[in-house]
Amino acid sequence: MTPRWRTxxxxxxxxAVMAAAIYFPILRRRVQRAARLQQQSEEQAxxxxxxTLPANPGQPRxxxxxxxxxxxxxxxxxxxxxDLPLSDDPVLRAKQVxxxxxxxxxxxxxxxxPPDAALLEFYLxxxxxxxxxxxxxxxxxxxxxxxxxxxxVDSIARTxxxxxxxxQRMRILIHGQEIETLxxxxxxxxxxxxxxxxxxxxxxxxxxxSAPAADKASAEPRKLTPGTAPGKLAxxxxxP
Amino acid sequence: MLLDVQSSLRNGxxxxxxxxxxxxxxxxxxxxxxxxxxxxxxxPVAGQTQRGGLSVVxxxxxxxxxxxxxxxxxxxxxSDLVLEFSDPVRRALEAQGLRVRQTRQGNDDPSLDDRxxxxxxxxxxxxxxxxxxxxxxxGTVRVYTMTDFPPMTDTTGMLAWDRAQAPFLELSRKLGxxxxxxxxxxxxxxxxxxxxxxxxQLRTTAAPAIAVEVSSVAVDDRAxxxxxxxxxxxxxxxxxxxxxxxxxxxxxxxxxx
Numbered sequence: 241m242t243p244r245w246r247t248x249x250x251x252x253x254x255x256a257v258m259a260a261a262i263y264f265p266i267l268r269r270r271v272q273r274a275a276r277l278q279q280q281s282e283e284q285a286x287x288x289x290x291x292t293l294p295a296n297p298g299q300p301r302x303x304x305x306x307x308x309x310x311x312x313x314x315x316x317x318x319x320x321x322x323d324l325p326l327s328d329d330p331v332l333r334a335k336q337v338x339x340x341x342x343x344x345x346x347x348x349x350x351x352x353x354p355p356d357a358a359l360l361e362f363y364l365x366x367x368x369x370x371x372x373x374x375x376x377x378x379x380x381x382x383x384x385x386x387x388x389x390x391x392x393v394d395s396i397a398r399t400x401x402x403x404x405x406x407x408q409r410m411r412i413l414i415h416g417q418e419i420e421t422l423x424x425x426x427x428x429x430x431x432x433x434x435x436x437x438x439x440x441x442x443x444x445x446x447x448x449x450s451a452p453a454a455d456k457a458s459a460e461p462r463k464l465t466p467g468t469a470p471g472k473l474a475x476x477x478x479x480p
Numbered sequence: 481m482l483l484d485v486q487s488s489l490r491n492g493x494x495x496x497x498x499x500x501x502x503x504x505x506x507x508x509x510x511x512x513x514x515x516x517x518x519x520x521x522x523x524p525v526a527g528q529t530q531r532g533g534l535s536v537v538x539x540x541x542x543x544x545x546x547x548x549x550x551x552x553x554x555x556x557x558x559s560d561l562v563l564e565f566s567d568p569v570r571r572a573l574e575a576q577g578l579r580v581r582q583t584r585q586g587n588d589d590p591s592l593d594d595r596x597x598x599x600x601x602x603x604x605x606x607x608x609x610x611x612x613x614x615x616x617x618x619g620t621v622r623v624y625t626m627t628d629f630p631p632m633t634d635t636t637g638m639l640a641w642d643r644a645q646a647p648f649l650e651l652s653r654k655l656g657x658x659x660x661x662x663x664x665x666x667x668x669x670x671x672x673x674x675x676x677x678x679x680x681q682l683r684t685t686a687a688p689a690i691a692v693e694v695s696s697v698a699v700d701d702r703a704x705x706x707x708x709x710x711x712x713x714x715x716x717x718x719x720x721x722x723x724x725x726x727x728x729x730x731x732x733x734x735x736x737x
Binding site for chain 2: 314315383384385386387388390391393420421424425426427429430432
């Protein structure tokens with residue numbers, strides 16, 4: 241190779257390196273933006289799939305309490321009452337109220353749950369233990385902190401307590417998995433007490449004798465996932 | 481495995497992953513770098529009182545390493561702030577004649593179980609974990625203790641590691657109320673008494689344990705948070721000092737390693 245061609249080659253390589261140095265950050269930003277958009281659209285799709293359809297138009301509207309943050313007191317939940325056509329089936333009813341809770345109040349400042357979080361599935365065991373399975377956004381988008389994580393879980397528990405009397409206690413899963421904390425602080429490996437004076441189980445539920453004793457269920461830590469949960473899962477025959 | 485048999489009279493017995501292991505008070509036990517899976521420990525002996533008194537505070541600046549904790553829009557990170565808070569807190573506690581052991585000194589991230597183990601492996605200890613929240617009224621401080629949960633012992637009468645806090649709930653609440661009382665005098669708008677929450681870090685701690693949470697990383701001016709540090713430190717130290725006689729009179733406090 242002649243010195244002239246060698247120079248040309250070096251200049252060409254130098255230009256290619258410079259062009260790559262300029263283009264690489266642009267490319268990286270585009271890839272990150274595409275990943276973000278994909279994640280958002282996945283969450284949106286999941287949310288649309290799991291959103292409760294309006295209940296039977298013939299269903300009577302009942303007063304429903306939804307717990308969001310207080311506008312006047314720091315770290316306090318207050319009930320908002322709405323008339324909703326709720327199902328009599330406790331699982332469908334729980335999905336309806338939780339999806340309404342997730343949709344949030346008119347004043348978005350009073351939200352307790354992130355707007356992109358979705359309820360993926362809800363199970364009710366015969367012993368009154370509810371298993372609420374949420375999308376990853378509940379864990380990744382809930383503001384980190386004891387107070388904010390406590391408000392998020394309390395708003396779910398108190399809404400279920402007010403509107404679905406069959407739920408005695410609740411476990412929270414994230415995308416079907418048990419995780420250690422919600423956003424770094426609040427323990428999600430145990431059950432949360434929802435209702436200490438539950439209504440009698442509906443007749444459509446399996447016999448309570450087949451379920452683990454309530455005291456035992458609350459005293460013994462064990463991994464409860466929809467796939468391995470003890471007892472028969474009370475699921476509706478179709479998605480709402 | 482590393483065993484220090486210096487203090488064999490103060491043994492706690494832990495069963496780790498099916499293997500019988502011994503954790504000694506004041507000893508370091510590391511069977512591996514992993515946290516113990518579901519160990520158990522000997523339960524408190526009724527009627528036994530604390531002989532040595534309250535002498536150590538395990539101070540836990542939360543998060544660290546790859547876990548920044550809460551993050552503010554201005555780039556404020558909880559993990560950095562709590563490390564800054566820990567210096568004045570440590571000095572204030574030492575001024576009360578207490579020894580302070582910190583769960584981390586720099587930007588590392590010990591596991592939640594390793595942090596609890598620092599308190600569980602010795603007597604005469606209280607545990608204080610410090611946090612800065614994402615939310616809440618700016619300039620306020622809240623103290624949390626663990627929510628009620630039943631203790632669980634196995635057939636040998638040992639207490640489960642993941643329920644180590646259960647025998648200490650009442651003491652933790654007394655400590656929490658004392659510290660919160662001091663904080664509410666310093667920081668207007670803070671609650672008058674401690675609250676309860678299912679804080680994961682507290683559950684595995686076999687000692688009176690509280691979480692102190694400052695609001696918040698959302699402030700525009702980081703200096704506003706830094707100015708709170710001396711007040712928070714003084715309140716924690718005065719609260720722990722006021723808790724000493726309660727701890728020393730308690731039967732439960734002296735029984736666990």
